[in-house]
Amino acid sequence: MGLAERRANTAKEHPENVIIASFMKIKTRQLPRTEEARKARTDARWRPHPDPNPAAVGMRRYAGMVNSMACGGVFEPRNILVTGGCGFIGANFVRYVARNHPHVHITVLDKLTYAGNPENIAGLPPSQVDLVVGDICDVALLERIVPGHDAIVHFAAESHNDNSIANPEPFIRTNVEGTMRLLEAARKHDVRFHHISTDEVYGDLALDDPARFTEDTPYHPSSPYSASKASSDHLVRAWVRTYGLRATISNCSNNYGPYQHVEKFIPRQITSIMEGARPKLYGTGENVRDWIHTEDHSRAVWAILTRGRIGETYLIGADGEMSNIAVLRMILRLMGQPEDAFDWVRDRPGHDRRYAIDASKLRAELGWSPMHTDFAGGLRNVIDWYAEHRDWWAPAKEATEARYRAQGQ
């Protein structure tokens, strides 16, 4: 049965998993498309790379890392399944692919938890993007929707450290069990898999340590969230080695950009200031995060999905280290506030001190480099975005702040 027929059947037999067009401007395609379009979509295969990156080829030869799947070749998926495509990073990836690869059809699978919002992918061409509402732990659902896809790009995760400290359970279920369910579906249907992960699996670095994380840094996660992501990374590697699954992993640093939930550091402070409330800084504020614009993350993920070597891990980072207090002062300045107009609050238990990524492998092998290198300019754009999208964030703001208040933060 082809992908279009499967979609049609899912729409008919499982309306609970399908978003209806009128609800959200995104149309779920329920009719089989033309035969020609169907053939083009299912025609994904490995092709010789027309313009191989010389640095990449050189590096692979030097390291003797010849890999029949990817060396000098490119994987051209026509149908991708993006889990968590209504969350912040996932939705930005869906938008990136829709904009830059219009021939690629995207099925978004999202449970629409508090952090997933269908508005994040609204306005994309209905012929290119479908949304299936469902849980990655739902084996029967995966059985219906995975076949026919060339690749799964797995963003779906519980992602907020503070929530994992308050209640670890959903993190283990979604991040560990959910990843295992997807790996099993990918294995059964021989689907290429890319796993989105975090630099937090490596633990933290001292503030005065010149070292940065590399792909060889030992795992040392601190929080229930990062431990669950570390577990999921290990599962992916086990499926590659044991079952020969065609999979890659990327571990990225802190993302910023549009559509980020107001629970996270940058949007929380921006939206608090917009509401006339004072930003909240944890602990000493000296903790360092390595910021990357979410669009640069998306470009890196696409590069790894299409040109990365199977079985490999790539770290993604844009040399954006900055202390929390420096970021907060920058936000306050950009929003016309005094630099000390914030409150110090209770620190996060086990708070990681510093993250820092060395993305040399990604740069050398795949020729990736960040395009958003002006952090202050990027922050200004993000501030403008939140100013223009109050309707998008306001409904979540009060409940989020109530949660923080209860934690003394």
Ligand SMILES: Cc1cn([C@H]2C[C@H](O)[C@@H](COP(=O)(O)OP(=O)(O)O[C@H]3O[C@H](C)C(=O)[C@H](O)[C@H]3O)O2)c(=O)[nH]c1=O
């Ligand atoms: C919400 C908040 C946070 N903070 C501090 C705590 C952190 O040192 C820093 C960033 O916090 P946030 O919760 O936004 O992000 P991280 O805990 O670094 O984790 C994030 O980046 C990694 C890579 C992921 O993998 C996570 O999924 C993602 O949530 O600001 C404050 O000082 N005040 C606040 O109000």
